[in-house]
Amino acid sequence: MAQLVPVDLVVDVLTAALGDDADAGDDDIARLLAEADLPEDVAARVGAEVRRLKATAARWRRRGRELAALYSSAHELAQLRDVDELLERLVQRAHDLIGTDVTYLSEYHVASGELRVRTTLGTVAPSFPNLRVPPGMGLASMVVTTRSPQWTSSYAGMTQAPHDSDIDAAVAAEGLVSLLGVPLLAGDEVLGALFAANRIPHTFTHEEISLLSAFADHAAVVLQTARLLAETRRSDAETRKAYGELSRHVEAMERASRVHEDLTALVLQGGDATDVADALGRALRCTVTMLDAELRTRDGVSLDAGDVREAVTRSRRSGRCVFLTTPEGRSRVVVAVVAGSTLLGALVLDQGTLAFGPVEQRTAERAAQITALLLLKQDAVVEAEQRLRGDLLADLLSDDPARVQPAVARAMARGVHVERTRSVVLVATDSEHRREAVRAAGRAVGNGGLVGEHANRVVALTAEEDPATAAKTVHAAVTRAVGGGVVAVGAPSTGEVATLRERCEAAESCLRVLPALGVRDGAVTTDEYLPYTALFGPGEDRVAAFVDATIGPVLAWDDERGSALVPTLAAYLDNRCSPVATARALHLHKNTVLQRLERVTDLLGEEWQRPERLFRIGIAVRLCTLAKATGPS
Numbered sequence: 001m002a003q004l005v006p007v008d009l010v011v012d013v014l015t016a017a018l019g020d021d022a023d024a025g026d027d028d029i030a031r032l033l034a035e036a037d038l039p040e041d042v043a044a045r046v047g048a049e050v051r052r053l054k055a056t057a058a059r060w061r062r063r064g065r066e067l068a069a070l071y072s073s074a075h076e077l078a079q080l081r082d083v084d085e086l087l088e089r090l091v092q093r094a095h096d097l098i099g100t101d102v103t104y105l106s107e108y109h110v111a112s113g114e115l116r117v118r119t120t121l122g123t124v125a126p127s128f129p130n131l132r133v134p135p136g137m138g139l140a141s142m143v144v145t146t147r148s149p150q151w152t153s154s155y156a157g158m159t160q161a162p163h164d165s166d167i168d169a170a171v172a173a174e175g176l177v178s179l180l181g182v183p184l185l186a187g188d189e190v191l192g193a194l195f196a197a198n199r200i201p202h203t204f205t206h207e208e209i210s211l212l213s214a215f216a217d218h219a220a221v222v223l224q225t226a227r228l229l230a231e232t233r234r235s236d237a238e239t240r241k242a243y244g245e246l247s248r249h250v251e252a253m254e255r256a257s258r259v260h261e262d263l264t265a266l267v268l269q270g271g272d273a274t275d276v277a278d279a280l281g282r283a284l285r286c287t288v289t290m291l292d293a294e295l296r297t298r299d300g301v302s303l304d305a306g307d308v309r310e311a312v313t314r315s316r317r318s319g320r321c322v323f324l325t326t327p328e329g330r331s332r333v334v335v336a337v338v339a340g341s342t343l344l345g346a347l348v349l350d351q352g353t354l355a356f357g358p359v360e361q362r363t364a365e366r367a368a369q370i371t372a373l374l375l376l377k378q379d380a381v382v383e384a385e386q387r388l389r390g391d392l393l394a395d396l397l398s399d400d401p402a403r404v405q406p407a408v409a410r411a412m413a414r415g416v417h418v419e420r421t422r423s424v425v426l427v428a429t430d431s432e433h434r435r436e437a438v439r440a441a442g443r444a445v446g447n448g449g450l451v452g453e454h455a456n457r458v459v460a461l462t463a464e465e466d467p468a469t470a471a472k473t474v475h476a477a478v479t480r481a482v483g484g485g486v487v488a489v490g491a492p493s494t495g496e497v498a499t500l501r502e503r504c505e506a507a508e509s510c511l512r513v514l515p516a517l518g519v520r521d522g523a524v525t526t527d528e529y530l531p532y533t534a535l536f537g538p539g540e541d542r543v544a545a546f547v548d549a550t551i552g553p554v555l556a557w558d559d560e561r562g563s564a565l566v567p568t569l570a571a572y573l574d575n576r577c578s579p580v581a582t583a584r585a586l587h588l589h590k591n592t593v594l595q596r597l598e599r600v601t602d603l604l605g606e607e608w609q610r611p612e613r614l615f616r617i618g619i620a621v622r623l624c625t626l627a628k629a630t631g632p633s
Contacts, residue, residue, distance in 0.1 A: 308348060347368055
């Protein structure tokens with residue numbers, strides 16, 4: 001029968017166990033159990049359980065104090081705005097929380113991938129502050145890479161991370177033995193690593209790791225906020241300074257010359273950057289050539305003169321005119337068109353009857369500034385228009401009628417009559433050039449059409465009756481803007497909104513097929529490749545069934561054994577069923593080709609080379625080759 005323990009004894013023992021004085025509590029518990037009339041094994045069992053309860057309560061009280069200190073520290077750090085002061089206070093509070101010999105923070109530099117010790121507390125060796133940790137080396141790099149806590153009780157014997165001689169020397173000079181590092185994470189960004197270290201071997205407990213990690217999470221958010229605020233203040237100051245300098249410069253130049261007033265009036269009247277260049281040429285009686293950011297003229301001609309490129313670079317740095325001399329001995333002035341640190345283009349002035357003096361130089365520089373403002377305005381307008389047109393296209397091509405009908409009305413409000421669409425053109429080009437491609441296609445189509453980016457393609461809806469003409473026009477415009485590697489596919493349209501999506505899908509199917517046919521630049525129509533677009537169009541699954549029924553055994557043989565019967569069969573058909581020509585095309589011996597053809601005979605039957613059968617086999621091989629090249633529809 002179980003031994004009953006008196007209630008008063010239980011209450012007294014629990015009161016002693018949960019008291020604040022740990023040593024006195026142990027003595028009281030031992031005395032109470034000794035005085036109780038309990039068997040020795042029962043007293044021992046009660047004592048063990050009470051001691052376990054006391055240790056648990058002490059651990060939770062300690063945890064409560066740690067959490068209180070953690071939130072107090074987070075609140076204190078949130079009040080700081082200076083980044084350097086914040087880092088110092090952060091390390092100090094972490095040092096107080098964990099109670100290790102040394103606490104330090106390493107800042108992560110994304111560009112170089114290295115970490116640098118930024119702030120320390122408790123260090124004595126001069127080599128430790130500002131210590132640089134190369135990418136992939138040491139415990140710090142492991143913390144950043146894994147984005148999780150890492151620790152070691154003996155750094156000298158650490159094997160989980162590569163050692164670096166400089167880091168080992170600094171750690172040895174500081175006398176560090178056990179280290180715990182946790183990442184400073186702000187969202188997906190790694191700001192650095194926070195370390196707590198001892199000069200004796202120490203196994204870090206789960207509570208210590210959790211506490212330092214929680215503190216690092218709070219600190220990272222505060223640190224990121226402080227950095228952003230500092231950057232905002234710095235950017236705001238720079239912006240105010242730039243606008244102040246620009247305002248003073250504009251006022252001075254307006255007082256300096258009537259030409260400046262004419263340029264300002266031109267801007268107010270809605271002129272564009274080319275109008276400024278023309279006005280500048282008339283005012284200074286010279287020829288003005290406007291170049292874009294790639295140093296190309298408005299006609300798309302690239303300027304290959306090295307001296308002009310160098311002059312643009314120098315002008316970009318100084319913000320002033322740079323003088324050159326042409327091969328004919330005439331003076332030439334180059335001034336860069338910049339916005340902040342971004343090069344938008346350049347103005348090249350070839351001197352005419354008027355000499356370039358200080359006033360003319362200032363006028364050219366003012367014109368470059370006005371050109372930059374206009375280009376930024378034009379870019380902003382074009383960018384907004386592209387986004388609107390892209391959204392409009394997405395709605396027009398949607399399979400949801402609730403989106404399509406309102407889109408038709410919105411298009412009409414922008415002067416685009418969808419019912420007048422007679423050609424749909426899809427353009428494939430590199431993603432980095434797609435923005436320029438949309439602009440070029442928009443200029444080619446004109447105001448009555450609709451051009452935008454949709455599903456990683458440039459889509460143009462135009463009233464041009466002939467899809468081939470529409471495709472060639474768009475292809476020529478985009479090629480001039482971005483260079484080669486442009487494929488444009490035109491598809492006829494009836495103007496019915498319900499068919500636009502179908503026409504685009506047909507053109508997209510054609511775009512996927514063309515690279516497999518060797519077409520990587522040019523303008524075509526879907527009608528020219530109608531058999532391919534029909535076979536590889538959306539929802540078509542009969543091709544696979546036909547191919548499997550015709551050459552399925554050959555395909556299975558290649559799949560199971562990794563052989564090349566299908567490529568051999570394709571080369572055989574392409575070379576007029578000549579084994580010799582096939583062997584030459586595949587760089588194989590004739591006997592090898594004959595052996596493979598014998599295997600094909602075994603798989604397809606003796607009559608596979610009869611004309612009608614061979615015709616179907618040829619189509620199946622071609623379709624199989626195209627399907628592998630184009631991927632799933």
